[in-house]
Structures are given as structure tokens and as C-alpha cells.
Amino acid sequence: MRRLPLCLLILTALAGCGMGKNAPPPLPPVGAASVALSKAACDRGGGQWAGTAGKGMLCFRTPADAGKSCDRGNQCSAGCLAKSHTCAPITPLLGCQQLLDDYGQTVTQCVS
Amino acid sequence: MKMLSLGQSGLTVSEYCLGTMTFGNQTGPADAHAQIDAALAAGVNFIDTAEMYPTQPVRAETVGRTEEIIGDWLATSGRRGEVVLATKLTGTGQKMVRDGAPVNGATLVAAAEASLRRLKTDVIDLYQIHWPSRGSYHFRQNWGFSPARQDRAATVAHMTEMLEALQGLVQAGKVRAFGLSNESAWGTALWLRLAEEHALPRVVSVQNEYSLLCRLADTDMAELCHNEDVTLLAFSPLGAGLLTGKYAGGAVPDGSRKAATPDLGGRVSPRVDAAVAAYHAVARRHGLDPVRMALAWTRARPFPVIPILGATTRAQLDHALGAAGMILPPEVMAELDATHRAHPMPY
Numbered sequence A: 001m002r003r004l005p006l007c008l009l010i011l012t013a014l015a016g017c018g019m020g021k022n023a024p025p026p027l028p029p030v031g032a033a034s035v036a037l038s039k040a041a042c043d044r045g046g047g048q049w050a051g052t053a054g055k056g057m058l059c060f061r062t063p064a065d066a067g068k069s070c071d072r073g074n075q076c077s078a079g080c081l082a083k084s085h086t087c088a089p090i091t092p093l094l095g096c097q098q099l100l101d102d103y104g105q106t107v108t109q110c111v112s
Numbered sequence B: 001m002k003m004l005s006l007g008q009s010g011l012t013v014s015e016y017c018l019g020t021m022t023f024g025n026q027t028g029p030a031d032a033h034a035q036i037d038a039a040l041a042a043g044v045n046f047i048d049t050a051e052m053y054p055t056q057p058v059r060a061e062t063v064g065r066t067e068e069i070i071g072d073w074l075a076t077s078g079r080r081g082e083v084v085l086a087t088k089l090t091g092t093g094q095k096m097v098r099d100g101a102p103v104n105g106a107t108l109v110a111a112a113e114a115s116l117r118r119l120k121t122d123v124i125d126l127y128q129i130h131w132p133s134r135g136s137y138h139f140r141q142n143w144g145f146s147p148a149r150q151d152r153a154a155t156v157a158h159m160t161e162m163l164e165a166l167q168g169l170v171q172a173g174k175v176r177a178f179g180l181s182n183e184s185a186w187g188t189a190l191w192l193r194l195a196e197e198h199a200l201p202r203v204v205s206v207q208n209e210y211s212l213l214c215r216l217a218d219t220d221m222a223e224l225c226h227n228e229d230v231t232l233l234a235f236s237p238l239g240a241g242l243l244t245g246k247y248a249g250g251a252v253p254d255g256s257r258k259a260a261t262p263d264l265g266g267r268v269s270p271r272v273d274a275a276v277a278a279y280h281a282v283a284r285r286h287g288l289d290p291v292r293m294a295l296a297w298t299r300a301r302p303f304p305v306i307p308i309l310g311a312t313t314r315a316q317l318d319h320a321l322g323a324a325g326m327i328l329p330p331e332v333m334a335e336l337d338a339t340h341r342a343h344p345m346p347y
Helices: A003-019 A031-044 B028-040 B067-075 B105-119 B150-169 B185-198 B220-228 B240-245 B272-285 B290-299 B314-321 B330-341
Strands: A048-052 A056-060 A094-098 A105-112 B003-005 B012-014 B017-019 B046-048 B084-089 B125-128 B175-181 B202-207 B231-235 B304-310
Touching: A031 A056, A048 B150, B003 B304, B017 B028, B028 B067, B028 B314, B046 B231, B067 B084, B067 B105, B084 B105, B105 B125, B105 B150, B125 B150, B125 B202, B150 B175, B150 B185, B175 B185, B175 B231, B185 B202, B185 B220, B202 B220, B202 B330, B220 B231, B240 B272, B240 B290, B272 B290, B272 B330, B290 B304, B290 B330, B304 B314
Parallel strands: B017 B046, B017 B304, B046 B084, B084 B125, B125 B175, B175 B202, B202 B231, B231 B304
Antiparallel strands: A048 A056, A094 A105, B003 B012
């Protein structure tokens, strides 16, 4: 009489495993798998997966508004260059740059 | 004015490019600015210059002067966003620049920063290497060219270093695209391969001499440009003025390039006058302007070509820009082919 409930319990547990109802969420990829995913996402988005001197890899993209005339930062998707008054040709923009802010004032942005 | 893609750069440029090597020497600043205004009014958005300009001759005290003149125009006009700006790093061996020292990655970065200061801008759209460090067959060196002293491993190492330096400039937003000049098909193919292997900037253009009179690019370079989507930027498309006919019979007009450089950089040769006369005869037979015919022929080549138009005067520039959109009929193209066979490579 006591065997039946135990069998049912085991079957229920196995069915649960099969359905995946109580499975923990998959762990996020780490190491090389994570890098490969980032690179694939970069490639899909039309970016260039490129190395930066001594700092690993980054996804660089050419903004759609690259090179267009601008007077304020909010006229560009990735910054308005202060001297040329043109939208930044690449994002992220590494190093220190003179940019125009949303009020048209020159500011220095440094990205390392 | 037709607009074209510059290689795979994402840049859109006019079918003619404004050359500037007279700015600061044969052409004063006011006339230079008037030429830029006129070119833009005609639909040109592509301006080419170089660290070492002006030329005829290159002098230590005027190196960078042309960039300064263009920079003054950019600063005062506020029209930087309307132009695609190309300049060049002077190559190894030009005594007037860095005393001819070999160029390397550090040289490239420092020279680009200096060009940016003179141009009064924060981005160079197309940064070109003026000539290869290993040597070149251009500028009449084809008649005695020998690659025997070239070292392949050293060339690969040098190109990789230069590409890595360019990559840094691209990532800092200081350069948008990379081009070559006075290069060969082998050299360009190697630059392309190294860029692909190491995910470094890809060559988008090669600026070599090309005209009815100088057709070194007709074979291997043409094949490369077509298959690799590299634009040939044709300098001296009028043969340094020879194809205008102004030097016919040994004439030397005041203020002309020939007045400053009598042999036109080795282009004055025993066969060149007859070749020019034959091309002019084709133009006459078909009621065409010879200057515009020569330029339209360049644009009609079966690989991507953009001619670079340099002029001493505004009138010369206006005249040449009349070639924009001009299509030569098949019978003219056939006669130009026949003339080429009769007068091959006159210099």
C-alpha cells in the first residue's frame, strides 16, 4: 500500500524534469562564449569588432548621421565634434575629444 | 554632378574631386578659396590635399601651407559638413618633410594630428599614404623599376604597424577611411589582406596617375579596383596640363606648371606632342572640347575611377568642371582606343 504513492512521487518528479518547469534559468555565458556572443551581436548590427591597444575588444559602429553638420550634441546620435561641427564618425569615440553639448558649448569628453 | 560611393568607406563623393596642390604657390589664398566655392557650387564635395603641398616645387618652408589655406576656408565658411576631406601622409624619402626619415606608425599619428591642426578640423575623411616606403614605379620610375631590394617580411611588418596606427586614429574619430597613393596592385592587395586578417582598416582608394597619356592602371590595378571595390583616384587626368594643348609646340605660358617645372616631372618626351595632337584631332572630328573629352573618358573606364582636377585659375576649373555628366559616344571611345594603340605611354 505504501509503494504506490512513492512511485507516483518519482513519476511526478521525472515528469517535472522533463517539462523543465522547475529548472533554474541557464547561466549567462562567460569567457570565450561571452566574447563570441558579443562579437556575433556586433556583426549582426553592422559593427566592427576590433581590438583596442591593450584594452581588449570593442564593437565599433558608424552612426547613421556620421559627418552630418551639427551645432549641438543632441543633433547627433554619438556626439557633435566641436571644430568641424559634424556628427562623430564612430562610436564609441575613444580618447579625449572636444564636443559640443546640448547647449552648443564646447566640452571635453574622455573615454578610455 | 553624379555622386558615388568611395570604395566601402560609407562616404559619398562627387564624380570629380578638387585637387589643391597649387594652393599656396601658383594659386594664392583668395583664389584658392574662390576655387573651393566654385567647386562646391558645381556640386563637387570632395577635396584632396596633402601634408607636403604646395608643390612645384615642394619647399620646407611651405610644407603644410595648402592645408592651412583649406583650414582657413573651413573655419570661415562653416561648411566642413558639406565636404569630404582627403589628405596624405608624406612618404619616406622626401627631404623637405622630416628630412626624409622613414615613416612608421608614430610618424603617421603625429602627421595626422598636425594635418588636423592645419585644417582646423577634428576629422580627416580620407587619410592616404602618399607613396609606399618600399619604393614605387610611379613618376616615370617604371622605365627602370626594380623590386630586387624589397624585403617582403619588412614590408609586411611595416604595413601592419601602419594599419594599427590608423586603427587608433579611426577609433578616436580622427580618421574615417584609409587610402593609398602611388601604389601597385601587389602592394594594395597585401594591404587588403593584412587588414582582413587582423580586422584593421581596409583600403578604400588608391590615388595613382591616370589619363589618356598615362595608363599604367589599365591592367592589374583595374582588375584589383573592380574586384576589391577600391576607387582609383586619378591624379593628373589632363597629363599635368599637356592634354589641354597649351604646351603644344614647346609653348610655356606664364604662371603655368611648365614654367616652374620645365620637364613636367618627366612627362615632356619626344612622343608626347604627337600623342596630344592625335587626341585633339579626335576631339575636333567630333566637335568636342579636348579637356572635357579627356576627363569624360577617365570617368567612363570600366572600373571605379574619380579624376582629381587641379587648376591654377578659377577659369580653368570652371572649364574642366563642364565635363561633369558628359557621356562620350561609342565612336569617340573607339577612336580614343585606336589613338592609344598608336601612341602608347608617351611618357
